[in-house]
Amino acid sequence: MIGATLVDIRHHVESLASDTGTYYLRCGRTGERPVPATGLYFEDRPVARAAARGTEQYRAVLRQYDPQLPDYDVIACQRPRTGATADGQPTVDVPPPQASESRTVDGRSRVDFCHRLAGALFETIADSPHDGVEDAIMDTYFQTAESIDSADELCLRLLESIATELEDRLDSDEQLEILRATADRLPPRPPTRDPLEATLSRLRSCTLLEEYVLERGTVEFGVLEPASRVMTVRGYALRRPGTRVVTLPVVVELLRRWTGRELSVDWVRVDAERRGACRLAVTTCRTDGSNGLLTVPEVTTS
Template structure:
């Protein structure tokens, strides 16, 4: 059964379409809130925001530290406001019980971090605890999907791609009519997003959206191998089960040319002889900021998919969000 929150969201969306109103399921509000939280942060702060139940540090406060307890509380409230705004387009965005924590020293481990007034009412800022039967691996996968979707929706809204936003939501609501599993529905959202970006934006515009959206995700630590870091992160979140990769070929300019990656247990499904690769390329853009993928080629193999990422700028961008599949599916 579709939840009441979803029905309300669908009603508002369809009413806006009927009367020809501009629909922005995310709108500038998310951008404003993120900038507000970024403005509260400081590099050497000892306070941070996390969920008291799961330990997660949710977007958009993830990775940000704050100078004092009061500022961190303000960031926690803004974080809940941000996530409430996300639920206007995706009612399945997880609820968190946000609390403020203090890390005694940057050299100490998480075991030395103490919660700040854990049981104090002013630190419990979200809805009551909801029973969550999902495994930790499934939880990580779902949260990753929401982070990707939120970053892309922010980018589409800021760049004025209202038609793409509306098309994604139409497809999402159609899936929600038949898909009963909320976790499966969040995967459908990414599949719909990849499909609509492919159909409605040029490859150059797709590349700009990916680059912009990657900056809205938590910055990774310095990586010796951005590709391995990207694939390992996807594996840890349950988005792929395993991977192997080749060395990079050498491009005409002496830099990295292309790399072949074989993955198994990919979370997204192929449709119409195309594979949605949006989360893969976005994660690679997040880790490989200096040289993002220029094209992606996909071949069906016995145990999954073989992907060829081309980094060399040949002027032929393709397959960045949804790649054509060679071979039988």
């Protein structure tokens, strides 16, 4: 399976990394640090070049899932050093520049975010015992993609296809297991007192939503259980008006910041007077029925 190949390639690239390395990979045109080498450093330039080949192979395989995956010119760079010992040797590493996470959609932030998430999901599914899910996702995606030309729209439909098949084929516990394992594959997020607010801020920065308001609750969400937060989001890119809202990216981003074992998205309301703003309740405990981790249905209020 392609997914198993993704896992093997990622493990190979990670095996080349070194805690003391000073070389890293980036796109020569955009400055992006490409998956799966994001956050990794390598001991010398030959090793970094081997990692670059693995990274290019990884992205070529992932492109079989999504032909619109951004095309990077992967190069090896050495991070500069400051300071020197008595014999003139450098002593202090300076971290390499990072591409901003707050770029607009014109800077492909949304596309890159979706592809990183999709890649981690495919790896997780490939490592799972859920045979047939990968093929089902791609069948659903390709049927949808036939009528879409926009790369921006295609990356959203890819996430929607993944959410649809996982919801149809896995029970609530299996869904949470897949999403938590996916969150663990992505680079860790820094600790925060309010993981849900940080999650929504991240999604806004990559233009997956335009505005959000946390309507009630406290910053203790994720610390004291059970807890519930009600949020209103407007301009959410993964909302299908009149049908459902895909919650998958919200949940994965939250799980990168929160370590609790239970989670649900309980409901959605759409207020037509507020330009289609959606209200969702995120709860840190198990609920009866659907857990809303992948999608939730819309209910329009008068």
